Amino acid sequence: MQRSRSIYGPVFAVAVALVVATTALPEELSTLEDKVTLEQALESAFSRHPELRSARSGVAAARGKLRGAETYPFNPELGFDGGARTESGETSADFGAELSQELERPKKREARIAWARTGFLAERARYPRVARVLAARVHSAFVTALQARDLLAVANADAELAGRVYELTERRLRRGAATQLELNLAEAELGRAEGRTQAVEGTYQTARAELAEAIGVSPLSPPVPDGTLDGAVPAVPRLKELAATARENRADVEALRLFENQSAAAHELARVSAWPNLKLRGFAAREAKRETIIGGGFSVPLPVFNRNQGDVAVTRAEQERATAAREHAELLALKELSSTHANYRAAAGAAQKLRARVLGTLENNLALLEKAYSAGKTTWSEVLVIRRSLINAERELIDAEAAARRAWIALELAAGRLPLPTISLEETTR
Secondary structure, X not given: OOOOOOOOOOEOOOOOOOOOOOOOOOOOOOOOOOEEOHHHHHHHHHHHOHHHHHHHHHHHHHHHHHHHHHOOOOOOEEEEEEEEEEEOOEEEEEEEEEEEEEEOOHHHHHHHHHHHHHHHHHHHHHHHHHHHHHHHHHHHHHHHHHHHHHHHHHXXXXXXXXXXXXXXXXXXXXXXXXXXXXXXXXXXHHHHHHHHHXXXXXXXXXXXXXXXXXXOOOOOOOOEEOOOOEOOOOOOOOHHHHHHHHHHHOHHHHHHHHHXXXXXXXXXXXXXXXXXXXXXEEEEEEOOOOOEEEEEEEEXXXXXXXXXXXXXXXXXXXXXXXXXXXHHHHHHHHHHHHHHHHHHHHHHHXXXXXXXXXXXXXXXXXXXXXXXXXXXXXXXXHHHHHHHHHHXXXXXXHHHHHHHHHHHHHHXXXXXXXXXXXXXXXXXXX
């Protein structure tokens, strides 16, 4: 049986494929009444959130290191000298010039460029993971805000019914159809309902502030989530298929593989750096009234004591640590995928069963209950039991649907396939 809930909105299906909205989010959400859709929230986060700006800066810094590694590191050196010579009472001047150039060993240059290039590729590979984690945060914060909004609507409906029941009980007491005890209980229930409403209102405002932080705007002026929560949840995918997808798309694991390659390149650079560079020099000198002297030579440090032993040992250890970190990340990724798959399967099943059992709208059911009590067809104790049952069922359904949405988001993130809005990743990889 199909059901609708006009009191807190129709069906919401969490977007698996995210398309950037054509309507741009305002530069600042300046009032408490600004509404934001999920697509607008994602667009805001990807255009202004500090986490992504920091990740882009990391890619730019790695690109700068690569550019520096590709630049020849040694400039030629030009030197001049001169002096006065006194001989037999006569004074003359001597002049000289020297030009030198240090030559880097080709293997050392290749190793240095390889180290910088793998570092750049690793930072670039890590960027999509940072973006997906942020997208998952925006999704989850949006779902939580919708959940709190819908629970607030249920709390308001509960308080409204409690107020009407109190008024009806008061009128019935005047007619002699109710007791003072029933009126006291009705007033107590009204107070409890109003207190719950205030508590849920605080939860809703907190959820809006968390949504504001996730999308990169001021939590002092949090947006109002514009969307719906309930609806059919996606089918549970096969775990083996998700594992294959994760192996291909987990950008964080791929980044660690590249960082492992960078560690290997750093070790090779330290190893070849043990052999010194050759330095060539040429000079020309002229002694005052004598012939000009032109010559050249070379120099090379002798690796007698320092053969870069320390850097070689350090980079070998860092390479082993990078390998261990990559292997651990692969295990954690599989564990995360397995646990999120189990969580989603349970949460989706719970939401489907509740949706099939909780029939009719809360508004209609509460109206029927009020009508029956007003006509004297039900007692106060029955009103109390039925009202609490209806309210609790609606709350449980909202919670179950929100839990299923969050479990789906976590599963998509673990599989590395949570779609991203169109972002300027190309600008960070040029």
